[in-house]
Amino acid sequence: MREEDLNFHWKTVVNTIRDGIMIVDRMGQIISVNRAFETITGYRRSEAIGQSCQLLHCDICQAAHDPEDRSWCNLFRTGRIDANRCTLIRKDRRPVHVIKNASLLHGATGKVIGAVETLTDVTELVRREDQIQAFRQELHQEDGFSGILGASPAISRVFELVRNAARSDAPVIILGESGTGKELVARAIHDVGIRKAKPFVKVNCAALNESLLESELFGHVKGAFTGAFRDREGRFEAAHHGEIFIDEIGDLPPHIQVKLLRVLEEKVVERVGSNQPMPIDVRIISATHRNLDAMVAEGAFRKDLFYRINVIPIWVPPLRERLEDIPLLAESFLKGIGLKTGKTIPAVSPEAMALLANYPWPGNVRELKSAFEYACVTCHENRLEYYHFPPNIVGQGSISAPRHEPGQSREETQRRQLITALQQTGGNRTAAAKILGVTRVTVWNRMKRFGIQLPL
Structure with a gap:
């Protein structure tokens, strides 16, 4: 391909790119822009070329002239701008949010001859972020509590229990039918509780088979079983000084119930394949849709474990109530x-x-x-x-x-x-x-x- 053909195709490529491109000389005068630049800024090519880049009123640009008055902005000192979020002012005076990247251009001798900037329009993303933030704030207003919506007497009692549980460090069990929002209640306890600045780790007992569940909860050492190529910390270790949410605790197999009971009684965990106990400081929040009383009577759930986790019970009412x-x-x-x-x-x-x-x-x-x-x-x-x-x-x-x-x-x-x-x-x-x-x-x-x- 001849050089003139390459130059022609290069212009086509630049005008196809959805990001705005602007090239300036050493004094900050615009010498070239692409079509996306025109769309983003509202300035036609003929209106922009020859103008100072200050035409865009970028809120992060910093003027910094050298003693010979050759540098037009701080870019000529730092050498580049990497993915900086900023706001430009369009020709119609509307603000536009962009991600700016910029770099110096050097000539054949290595001398700085100008700079190139790319502008990615993220105005719609910023608008969505603002909407989501406003929505999150609404969720914490008077008709709800920490993301849980409701004003009925039934759900208001749950809010009061959550506040009480948050002031305590005792184990909590959240009971209720599937789909009532037990995980939201657990999260609310953590968010307003005394350990809110510490980890909140979740594990769903119903989503994992027996062998994986034991490793997930307690971790394992290298060689503990086929496929254990390295040591791995469990969820209890990850939750150290924080809280662990054990969802569907009624699905725990009997031998894991025994290990969990030891965690509650002795405040230590042992990784699978190890006999070295590790002390942990974790508050346990559990949840289930099962009838644990009936499971205890049937021998499907350990009575001593049930008494350990059932210190602060919270019943989440079904929607029909x-x-x-x-x-x-x-x-x-x-x-x-x-x-x-x-x-x-x-x-x-x-x-x-x-x-x-x-x-x-x-x-x-x-x-x-x-x-x-x-x-x-x-x-x-x-x-x-x-x-x-x-x-x-x-x-x-x-x-x-x-x-x-x-x-x-x-x-x-x-x-x-x-x-x-x-x-x-x-x-x-x-x-x-x-x-x-x-x-x-x-x-x-x-x-x-x-x-x-x-x-x-």
Whole structure:
């Protein structure tokens, strides 16, 4: 390939790159840009060339002229800029967030003749980061606790137990059906507890077979078994001075139950293949959906281990016992799905909310979240309707969903919907308002108009 052909193709390559490219001389005057630079900054090539690079008002640029006034910025002292995040000002005065890389250009004699900068537009990523941060802050507001959402009496009792457990160093066991959020409770205990600055290590007993589980928990030494090519620390060692969360502890095999009991009683661990005890300082938080009392009676779980881990029990209620939290959870899931997919659905119809309140939720909060993910995929309207949710939920929950029936007046429909919502929320007007998609004042006014009194 001839040199002139190479130069032609090189220009094509530069203009194909999605990152903005800017070349400046030693005085900082722009001498070349590519098409991506024009898109990112809003300046056409003809407008940029010949101008100072200060045209972009980069917030990290530092002017630093040498005695002969030849250097235009600190880059000529440092030699390069590596992946610095900064903000530029576009031609239309809008800020644009970029990742900047820059390097000096040298001529054939080695003398500095200028510099080249690349600009990667990360404005959308920054916007998403800001949204996620705002969302995280919302999760810690008054309608929740350390990421656990809810305002019902049932979940409020859990919040109080979490606060009490966080002030203690005794073992905690979290009980509840699958999908109720036991891991979130464990994380909350750690986040507000006395060991919050120390490690929080998780292990799921149900996800590992017996041989792997023992090695994961306690570690192993080289040669302990086939494939043990080097020493490996276990999760207990990794959690030293912190907390370990043992999920589905009811699935522990008997011989590992014995080893765990020794950890609790003697505060030491022994790696698989070693008889050298190592002292550890770890607070144990465990969880299970099983009935450990029944397992102890059947001999499937050691009684002495059960008494050791069952010092502070926390029961996480199933979703069917805190239906008034569904509107809060729904709002949270819609925001989270919107952040991930970019698809914004601002509301849930009263009929859909009533459907959700009439479904038994055997999979609890996990199933509710999956239902919203399904509904958001099937919805092409400006709010979620009951028919957007999975067929099994519609089939089981829609019987009681309040919908307008032929021959019934609007006021009769409103009265029936209000009574249903109040019954579903135990008379909680705020929760009923969220189900109906109206304000609390509207609920109060309708109760007066229709002569509805509590308790129903």
